[in-house]
Amino acid sequence: MKRVGKLALAAGAVAGGVALKRALEPEPRYEVWERRPFRDxxxxxxxxxxxxxxxxxxxxxCRLTERREDVGVMVVSRxxxxxxxxxxxxxxxxxxxxRNVAQPIRRALIRHGASFRRAELEAVDPQQQTVRASAATxxxxxxxxxxxxxPAYFGIPGVEEHAISxxxxxxxxxxxxxxIERYEETTLARGEVPDSKLTFVVIGGGATGVETAAELHTLVRKTLAPDYPNIDPRRVRIVLVDANPEVLKEIDPSLRKLARKKLAQLDVEVRNNVRAREITAEKVVLNDGTEILSENVIWTAGSRASESLANLPFDHDERRGLATDACLRVRGYTNVWxxxxxxxxxxxxxxPxxxxxxxxxxxxxxxxxxVLAALDGREPEPFTYRSAGQLVEIGSEYAVNDVMGLKFSGLLASLFWRATYLYKLESPQSRLRIGLDWFLDLFTDPAVTQIRR
Ligand SMILES: Cc1cc2nc3c(=O)[nH]c(=O)nc-3n(C[C@H](O)[C@H](O)[C@H](O)COP(=O)(O)OP(=O)(O)OC[C@H]3O[C@@H](n4cnc5c(N)ncnc54)[C@H](O)[C@@H]3O)c2cc1C
Structure with a gap:
């Protein structure tokens, strides 16, 4: 009875709070205001x-032209x-x-004073100074x-068909x-599945490959373990294939060594100095002649400049992209960047x-x-890149960081990684939600659902 009373009191308090909030809050007003069209x-x-x-x-x-009436900004994006x-x-x-990794931009851009069109770039006509995107000019x-x-596939047979990129x-x-699919299959077959179903091969030992392998480990050993008590998570094999002598070739050797040690602790098998020669539905064939039986391959081994450049009339190198000058202008043009x-x-x-x-x-x-300098008849300035360092998270409680020459690793580095990227997120809602999720994860394991498309 006592408990029922407390529950009724709590429900009453919540209902009262909601009613009070509604009464005090003005009706939301959605004004349609006349925005100046971009073309004007x-x-x-x-x-x-x-x-x-x-x-x-x-x-x-938008910030630089806040007080100007003559400059209009529009973003077109896929x-x-x-x-x-x-x-x-x-x-x-x-x-x-x-949804927190997808940072909404439409409203944010409008608030900054820009226009936005969700459209796919199809062509550019530099003579007419027009862009065609999703049939609009x-x-x-x-x-x-x-x-x-x-992603770049280097002509390796089977990557596009069989690997997740x-x-x-x-x-x-x-x-x-x-x-999850493999776990369900394994459960239905009472564990009688070939090892290839439970072997995950990540190709590419850069930051993306290392982070992917570590997150797979967390998924298997932590997140899914309570949902599949009949599957021994140690049966799952995670293999990281890297063409270089060591993973994370872009970071300092001392951090590389720590990363390698951490991956070994996570039971990620690292294979260096080998490349994938072919990928089929059942295996990865390596260039040293060995094969890894796996029906789950993830490709992180290469990227190139956007494929969309192929449709544009500008000089470019397929891998590195548009040919530009020191001020970021596309070669041969003073108004394309x-x-x-x-x-x-x-x-x-x-x-580079x-x-x-x-x-x-x-x-x-x-x-x-x-661009503003060019619009105002001033000379544009050469671009100078200043590196602030590199952060690589390996699982949820470990990272290797190089921040302006200061190298550190472990839990503190992981907290630094999280704080930095939370700060850099654009959407305050995502920042709050991710921060809250990380906090809750200290006390509970996240539950996982498989939404099939
Ligand atoms: C998995 C992964 C992890 C990464 N982690 C890090 C990291 O930890 N730290 C770091 O510094 N860098 C990281 N990078 C690299 C970094 O994200 C990129 O260098 C950065 O996003 C480049 O910015 P960008 O504006 O050139 O391209 P993007 O941020 O990719 O933006 C390109 C935009 O163009 C749009 N677009 C493309 N084609 C068309 C078209 N035809 N029509 C219309 N719109 C189009 C896209 O929709 C997108 O909005 C990572 C990259 C990947 C893939």
Missing amino acids: FEKKVLIVGGGFGGYTAAKEL ENYFTFWPMLAGIISSGIES IPYDHLVLALGAS IRGISAGEEIRNRV GIGDCAANTSSDGS VPPNAQAAVQMGRAVARN
């Missing part, structure tokens, strides 16, 4: 690609969100929800191309669903700019200043 601006800056580079460029241009790539691997273990005075990267947010879900992973930019010291998020963000800011 005297100076039109069109940005194609709403990822790290394009979104930053738009935001910065999706109405930008993928926060550094957190993508977290989707695999369910540590991070997909959009004029520009300055065009910024920020189309990102596409990290093309977008859906890849994180696909990998997780694949593991290339930034981020789709452009072969060099820093002012002549070194690496394809990473911090470089794309820095180029986004630089191109905004340069």
Whole structure:
């Protein structure tokens, strides 16, 4: 009786709170206000690609032209969100929800003062100064191309057909669903399945491959273990195949060594100095003649500049992207710019700019200043890349970080990784939700569902 009374009191308090909130809150008003159409601006800056580079460029241009009436900014992008790539691997273990990795951009851009169209770039006509996207024709005075990267398969037979490649947010879900699918098959067959069903091969020992292998470990050993008590998680084999002598070749050797040790602790089998020669539905054939029997292959071994460049009339190298000058202008044009992973930019010291998020963000800011300089008849400035270091998370409680020359690893590094990327997320809601999920994970294991498409 006492308990019923308490419950009734709690329910009453909640109902009262909701009623009070409703009474005090004004009716939401959704005003339709007349926005000035992009084509009516005297100076039109069109940005194609709403990822790290394009979104930053738009935001910065809006900030710099806040008090001006003559400059209009529009972003055209394939999706109405930008993928926060550094957190993508977290989707695999369910540590991070997909919707939080997809950072909404439409409302954010409108609030900054830009226009947005969700459309696929089809063609550019530099003479007419127009872009065709999803059958619409959009004029520009300055065009910024920020189309990102596409996976590279190096002509290896079977990769596209049989491997999951990290093309977008859906890849994180696909990998997780694949593991669940194999677990369901194993349960139905009372464990009588070939080892190839429970062997997961990650190809590529860069940061994405290492993070993917570690997240697979967390999924299998932690997240799914309570759901499948009849499957011994040690039966699952995770193999990381890397063409280099060591994984994470881009980071400091001391951190590489720690990463290798951590992967060994996680029972990730690392195979260095080998390349995949062929992938079939049942196995991976390596160039040293060995074979790994596996029906689950994940491809993280290469990327190249966006495939969309092939349809454009601009000089480019298939792998590194648009040919640009020191000020980020596309070769042969004074009003077309290339930034981020789709452009072969060099820093002012002549070194190539690496394809990473911090470089794309820095180029986004630089191109905004340069476009404005060009619009106002000033000289644009050469771009200088400044590396702030590198952070690689290996599982949920370990990371190896190099921050401005300071190298550290372990739990503290993992907390630093989390704090940094939470701060860098664009959406405050995602920041809050991810932070809350991480906090709850200290007390409970995330539950996993398989939403089949
Ligand atoms: C799994 C993964 C993890 C990563 N982790 C890190 C990390 O931890 N740290 C780090 O610094 N970097 C990381 N990177 C690299 C980093 O994310 C990229 O270097 C960065 O996103 C490049 O920015 P961008 O603007 O050039 O491209 P993107 O951010 O990819 O944006 C490209 C945009 O162009 C749009 N687009 C493409 N083609 C078209 C078209 N035809 N029409 C319309 N729109 C189009 C896309 O929808 C997208 O919005 C990671 C990359 C991956 C794949």
